[in-house]
Amino acid sequence: MLCFQWVMLLHRCFLPRVWASSVRLDGKTVIITGANTGIGKETARDLAKRGARVILACRDVEKAEAARKELVEDSGNPNIVAKEMDLSDTKSIKEFADIINTEEKQLNILINNAGIMMCPYLKTADGFEMQFGVNHLGHFLLTYLLLDLLKRSAPARIVNVASVAHTWGSIRLDDINSEKSYAPRRAYGQSKLANILFTRSLAKRLKGTGVTVYSLHPGVVRSDLWRNLSKPIQAAVKILTPFSKSTTQGAQTSIYCSVEPQLERESGGYYSDCAPAICSREASDDEMAQKLWELSCHMLDINWD
Numbered sequence: 224m225l226c227f228q229w230v231m232l233l234h235r236c237f238l239p240r241v242w243a244s245s246v247r248l249d250g251k252t253v254i255i256t257g258a259n260t261g262i263g264k265e266t267a268r269d270l271a272k273r274g275a276r277v278i279l280a281c282r283d284v285e286k287a288e289a290a291r292k293e294l295v296e297d298s299g300n301p302n303i304v305a306k307e308m309d310l311s312d313t314k315s316i317k318e319f320a321d322i323i324n325t326e327e328k329q330l331n332i333l334i335n336n337a338g339i340m341m342c343p344y345l346k347t348a349d350g351f352e353m354q355f356g357v358n359h360l361g362h363f364l365l366t367y368l369l370l371d372l373l374k375r376s377a378p379a380r381i382v383n384v385a386s387v388a389h390t391w392g393s394i395r396l397d398d399i400n401s402e403k404s405y406a407p408r409r410a411y412g413q414s415k416l417a418n419i420l421f422t423r424s425l426a427k428r429l430k431g432t433g434v435t436v437y438s439l440h441p442g443v444v445r446s447d448l449w450r451n452l453s454k455p456i457q458a459a460v461k462i463l464t465p466f467s468k469s470t471t472q473g474a475q476t477s478i479y480c481s482v483e484p485q486l487e488r489e490s491g492g493y494y495s496d497c498a499p500a501i502c503s504r505e506a507s508d509d510e511m512a513q514k515l516w517e518l519s520c521h522m523l524d525i526n527w528d
């Protein structure tokens with residue numbers, strides 16, 4: 224099994240699947256969370272070059288403004304805006320969604336990209352474990368608050384950036400905030416598994432609305448995501464650099480899920496390397512997806528059937 228994984232890894236490194244598309248997004252509006260750096264920024268760069276109005280939803284206004292300036296200059300598209308939104312605070316998410324719902328006429332693509340990996344034990348402003356709170360609950364709430372606008376803008380897409388790391392964890396219904404025991408890697412895995420289960424559940428609920436939803440693994444990408452890991456592990460990631468992707472390469476599956484015309488007929492699936500991919504058995508468990516949905520609604524105090 225390990226041998227097979229290595230063969231697949233080497234195959235992807237040396238014979239990566241090439242996908243390209245000339246689809247234009249003139250007149251369309253896109254929101255990308257965590258777009259001031261990494262995969263999110265490169266996704267924003269590409270979609271801006273296709274003519275979209277791009278809204279960078281970021282927690283750090285200064286970093287977001289610097290990214291906005293760079294992207295406007297590089298893409299030649301002046302229609303890029305930076306707005307503040309901290310996914311670790313439901314108040315900030317609600318304020319951001321209020322502004323979008325008031326000011327924007329449409330929303331065609333929502334890319335839930337922002338993420339945090341393997342941080343020390345921390346809690347969000349609302350008392351959720353940080354990785355579950357930011358990576359899953361924050362995006363769950365944001366999607367809920369923007370859903371009417373997405374429906375009115377159909378055809379529209381929601382893209383959830385998950386990870387192959389969904390195999391590292393399970394949904395711990397009895398200790399969702401890791402209060403009894405915390406393992407950073409397991410908590411990251413739980414949050415990324417939640418991204419895929421959310422995508423499956425949401426696709427069912429959105430049937431017939433013209434809004435489709437996708438989850439994806441971007442690859443192992445040389446970004447700031449590794450910042451919470453120990454120095455030796457960060458060094459190991461650098462040594463493995465030839466087997467990892469640049470942020471531009473890492474953005475390709477997000478772009479594919481956002482624009483590929485053939486995906487308009489599909490919803491709820493998991494993608495990697497710009498193609499459908501296989502996720503774990505746990506990530507295909509519809510019963511658990513429903514339990515997670517109910518728990519997420521309960522934690523966020525929302526009614527979303």
Ligand SMILES: NC(=O)c1ccc[n+]([C@@H]2O[C@H](COP(=O)([O-])OP(=O)(O)OC[C@H]3O[C@@H](n4cnc5c(N)ncnc54)[C@H](OP(=O)(O)O)[C@@H]3O)[C@@H](O)[C@H]2O)c1
Pocket residue numbers: 256257258259260261262263280281282283286308309310311336337338339340357384385386387388440441442443444445446447448449
């Ligand atoms: N890199 C990989 O190998 C890899 C592999 C699989 C999946 N992924 C997924 O890909 C996505 C993008 O990651 P990346 O590699 O591009 O990492 P990154 O370079 O660290 O970017 C993450 C982005 O998320 C933002 N963010 C973090 N906490 C936030 C919060 N509370 N509110 C709003 N924004 C917040 C960060 O903002 P700041 O700059 O202000 O911190 C940053 O803009 C993540 O969902 C990650 O789980 C990455």
